[in-house]
Amino acid sequence: MSGLVSAPSRVAHCLYTGAANAYRRPLTSAEQGRVTGLYNGLRTMTVNGYTITSTIQEATQNAVYAILSSPQTLYRTELGAGQAPVPATATTPAGIPLTQSELATELAFFLTDAPPDPTLLDLANRGMLTQANLPAQVNRILGTQAAKDWMTTIMFTFYKLNLLYNVANTVDGGLFPDFNAQLLTDMHTESQKFLDNTLWNGTLVDLLTSRTTFLNSNLASVIYKVPPPAGASATNFVQTTLPADQRAGMLTNAGFITSRARSNRGSVVARGLVIQETMLCMVTPGPPDSLKGAVATALNNLDMQTVHQQVATRANGVCGQCHSHFDPFGLVLDNYDNIARYRTIDDLGKPVDATTSMPAELGGEPVTNAIDFAQKLAANPGFANCMAETVLQYAMTDLYSAPVTVPTLPGITPVVAGCATADVAQRYNATSTKTFSDIVRAVATAPAFTLRAPAAL
Numbered sequence: 001m002s003g004l005v006s007a008p009s010r011v012a013h014c015l016y017t018g019a020a021n022a023y024r025r026p027l028t029s030a031e032q033g034r035v036t037g038l039y040n041g042l043r044t045m046t047v048n049g050y051t052i053t054s055t056i057q058e059a060t061q062n063a064v065y066a067i068l069s070s071p072q073t074l075y076r077t078e079l080g081a082g083q084a085p086v087p088a089t090a091t092t093p094a095g096i097p098l099t100q101s102e103l104a105t106e107l108a109f110f111l112t113d114a115p116p117d118p119t120l121l122d123l124a125n126r127g128m129l130t131q132a133n134l135p136a137q138v139n140r141i142l143g144t145q146a147a148k149d150w151m152t153t154i155m156f157t158f159y160k161l162n163l164l165y166n167v168a169n170t171v172d173g174g175l176f177p178d179f180n181a182q183l184l185t186d187m188h189t190e191s192q193k194f195l196d197n198t199l200w201n202g203t204l205v206d207l208l209t210s211r212t213t214f215l216n217s218n219l220a221s222v223i224y225k226v227p228p229p230a231g232a233s234a235t236n237f238v239q240t241t242l243p244a245d246q247r248a249g250m251l252t253n254a255g256f257i258t259s260r261a262r263s264n265r266g267s268v269v270a271r272g273l274v275i276q277e278t279m280l281c282m283v284t285p286g287p288p289d290s291l292k293g294a295v296a297t298a299l300n301n302l303d304m305q306t307v308h309q310q311v312a313t314r315a316n317g318v319c320g321q322c323h324s325h326f327d328p329f330g331l332v333l334d335n336y337d338n339i340a341r342y343r344t345i346d347d348l349g350k351p352v353d354a355t356t357s358m359p360a361e362l363g364g365e366p367v368t369n370a371i372d373f374a375q376k377l378a379a380n381p382g383f384a385n386c387m388a389e390t391v392l393q394y395a396m397t398d399l400y401s402a403p404v405t406v407p408t409l410p411g412i413t414p415v416v417a418g419c420a421t422a423d424v425a426q427r428y429n430a431t432s433t434k435t436f437s438d439i440v441r442a443v444a445t446a447p448a449f450t451l452r453a454p455a456a457l
Helices: 009-023 029-043 056-068 100-112 118-125 134-142 145-158 161-167 181-201 217-222 254-258 268-280 289-304 307-315 327-331 370-379 381-395 419-429 436-444
Strands: 044-047 050-053 212-215 238-241
Touching (some): 009 029, 029 056, 100 118, 100 134, 134 436, 145 161, 145 436, 161 254, 181 217, 181 254, 212 217, 268 307, 268 327, 419 436
Antiparallel strands (some): 044 050, 212 238
């Protein structure tokens, strides 16, 4: 390797290696020249007619600062420079492949939110990160704790559990004296442990149907009303199984429900919307300004209506055109109060009735309660399709873009997956294990992950 004019060869090697690691690819000869020039300029420079000399250590330190703040370090390119376009086939679109260094970066940040590790970098630098051995690298990285921790964080955020603390000053402490900051912290911990266990030790539909969770003594006695599992304490969470007639997966998770809490009672609308968005990837926009008066009137009547009366009131007229697509989702959660405690008597002192029917786009079949709904939703392809879309959007650095929107006008149609999402869903459906990891593998090996449209270049 060519030496630096004013530095020992080991400094040159360190700077070139450091820059290559920061850029996540080998340096070009022009970039090596710029690093050389940068170091030499830092070693000796003229300022106001005076020659200033830095030590080797000072010049090296400042060169590293410059490398780490350069665009090549801070930005991820997807140029596919020098790559031949891939023609369309019966099953894949046309596109320009990412370079192997770009693919290594894409894969590493997708799975770990960090630069490529030495193994991935070495494969890319040697031209060995091909489509044939990409699945092995996906499996290798998915087996690391870093990947599991990061993907769990992504799903925790997707289910909006990160918003749990937003209700800290919303819930009326007079009506819910058990509600406090520690309870929110415990719900946060339980939700995180539930996801961490279910994503990596169960099937995809276990997210909806599993009764396995982790409780401390506080949650067991205050929220779930079950005996604390052996070994549980205020600070120690222990794996346990919840009652089959009361709990089913994320849908009845205390943190998930409480994150939609209002001051004095649970909201059918807020609960329905978050289920529609996170479990079916459908979003309904807010009401138009022309309906503000009707919305205000409906809000004033809530304290005097059961949830079925609320839904029936909205079913007629223009409001029903949208509410019919998410109100049923909120209605099935009426067995859970504002902070997710199971109940059989509602806020008005009347027996809870959580029966409803699936929206028309999901078949319209009757549902008896949240447990029944969770099982029916788990069997519906819309849930797996939503997960495919969610993970694909995140992989393409677009998790927070607007999901598919349900129109507010008549003629609302079910969500139709785009071809990239459909491809991922088909790859997932072809697996025998049907796990969350299978969804992740399907995304990482899909053409959408490795190809870019020529028009985007």
